[in-house]
Amino acid sequence: MVTDTEKSQIECPNCRVNTPRPRQATTATCANCGKAVALDDRVFEQKYVFGGEVLTRGKIIVGPKGAVKANLSATEVAVEGTVEGNVKAVDRFSLGKSAVFHGNATAGALVVTEGATLIGRLEIGPSEVNSKHR
Numbered sequence: 001m002v003t004d005t006e007k008s009q010i011e012c013p014n015c016r017v018n019t020p021r022p023r024q025a026t027t028a029t030c031a032n033c034g035k036a037v038a039l040d041d042r043v044f045e046q047k048y049v050f051g052g053e054v055l056t057r058g059k060i061i062v063g064p065k066g067a068v069k070a071n072l073s074a075t076e077v078a079v080e081g082t083v084e085g086n087v088k089a090v091d092r093f094s095l096g097k098s099a100v101f102h103g104n105a106t107a108g109a110l111v112v113t114e115g116a117t118l119i120g121r122l123e124i125g126p127s128e129v130n131s132k133h134r
Helices: 130-132
Strands: 009-011 018-020 026-030 036-038 040-042 047-055 061-063 067-079 082-086 087-095 100-102 107-111 117-119 122-125
Touching: 040 067
Parallel strands: 040 061, 047 067, 061 067, 067 082, 067 087, 082 100, 087 107, 100 117, 107 122
Antiparallel strands: 009 018, 026 036
16 A cells, blocks of 8 residues: 555655655655656657756656757666667666667666667666665
């Protein structure tokens, strides 16, 4: 059974600490690391140059024609297009056959489809930080 306290908390995908979830909000500010956390999925179907960080408790999806230049942090990151930046995926990071990823990634699990291009360093599996907050 999910309590009212659990419904009013979210786990920050950046630092993995629970933080209060504002009622009827689309974003929350993590009480621990101070980052703004989106509460819904983010989908990129075209070129998006941000240079900062996209942080969501949901999924980040980069479509086949999507091109993102930013650091991405989410529960799950799925790439079919191009990403230049670092990725932190709490659960899963997946690269489709047309994906081009250039950066470093930390994820609970990795799925790479034949044809994907990956240039960078990977850290896959439960980390010490992830284990502390599960």
